[in-house]
Amino acid sequence: MTRALFALHFESMKISLEFLGTGTSVGVPMIGCDCAVCHSADARDKRLRSSAIVRGHGADGSVDTTVLLDTTPDFRYQMLRAKIRRIDAVIITHFHADHIMGIDDMRRFNIIQKQVIDVWGTAKTLESMRKSFGYVFSDTLRAGWPSLRAREITIGEPFQIGCMTFLPFDLDHEVIINTGLKIQHTGIENGPSLAYCLDVKRMDEKAFAALKGTDTLVLDMLREANHPTHMNFIEAMAVVARVKPRRAYFGHIAHEISHAMFEARLPENIRLAYDGMLVD
Ligand SMILES: [Zn+2]
Ligand SMILES: [Zn+2]
Numbered sequence: 001m002t003r004a005l006f007a008l009h010f011e012s013m014k015i016s017l018e019f020l021g022t023g024t025s026v027g028v029p030m031i032g033c034d035c036a037v038c039h040s041a042d043a044r045d046k047r048l049r050s051s052a053i054v055r056g057h058g059a060d061g062s063v064d065t066t067v068l069l070d071t072t073p074d075f076r077y078q079m080l081r082a083k084i085r086r087i088d089a090v091i092i093t094h095f096h097a098d099h100i101m102g103i104d105d106m107r108r109f110n111i112i113q114k115q116v117i118d119v120w121g122t123a124k125t126l127e128s129m130r131k132s133f134g135y136v137f138s139d140t141l142r143a144g145w146p147s148l149r150a151r152e153i154t155i156g157e158p159f160q161i162g163c164m165t166f167l168p169f170d171l172d173h174e175v176i177i178n179t180g181l182k183i184q185h186t187g188i189e190n191g192p193s194l195a196y197c198l199d200v201k202r203m204d205e206k207a208f209a210a211l212k213g214t215d216t217l218v219l220d221m222l223r224e225a226n227h228p229t230h231m232n233f234i235e236a237m238a239v240v241a242r243v244k245p246r247r248a249y250f251g252h253i254a255h256e257i258s259h260a261m262f263e264a265r266l267p268e269n270i271r272l273a274y275d276g277m278l279v280d
């Protein structure tokens with residue numbers, strides 16, 4: 001293989017992320033709200049609950065591995081809208097309603113793929129899932145039921161799904177510990193990393209250590225005003241200033257934020273995520 005051809009193939013191996021939802025727990029527009037953002041005609045102000053698809057691409061650029069981050073109450077519509085036809089595994093970041101309530105609809109993928117699908121979470125997350133949704137777990141494929149195989153995440157220990165490696169770390173979400181993820185392509189040694197850090201109020205030194213060298217950072221940024229369990233704008237900007245990623249995308253956004261007006265104030269390398277946004 002010539003050097004140029006090799007470079008081309010190397011370039012094709014990548015990770016991409018598609019935002020399926022970028023809203024806070026109640027979504028935007030909010031039920032019963034008459035504010036300007038909830039009535040905005042800008043599609044970027046319509047935010048389903050927060051979720052993303054991460055894809056690992058092979059040397060020819062085709063998708064090798066598809067991993068879903070969280071199963072929101074909007075799961076069904078998100079899958080239809082983004083035309084998702086395959087999910088190799090799901091990672092549940094934490095046991096909050098806006099991140100788990102769509103799990104039952106995973107059974108469509110069991111039927112389409114004719115296989116049991118792995119669902120990853122920390123011991124604590126899986127324990128809570130078993131209490132509320134015990135019936136979704138099964139090591140064998142069942143008709144009419146979700147068939148999800150529980151896979152335990154150990155904080156600090158990287159795990160592999162297809163061509164991607166995930167490094168999990170704790171995020172302090174005040175009322176619960178959320179799982180942050182640093183994602184890399186297994187085929188590219190020391191390749192660029194993508195970090196997914198939603199639902200966080202503050203980060204400890206271990207989280208900052210895990211985020212060292214992050215290329216693309218997806219970060220919680222609820223609104224400008226302070227909030228007990230989510231980062232506001234000032235707190236999110238402080239994390240970006242310390243991690244120094246090449247670029248950052250803010251997510252889990254509330255109705256106080258007008259996409260067009262707010263983004264105009266941001267530096268070029270920091271963007272507001274919107275539903276359907278694709279990041280390579
Ligand atoms: Zn949330
Ligand atoms: Zn509103």
Ligand SMILES: [Zn+2]
Pocket residue numbers: 094096173199
């Ligand atoms: Zn949460």
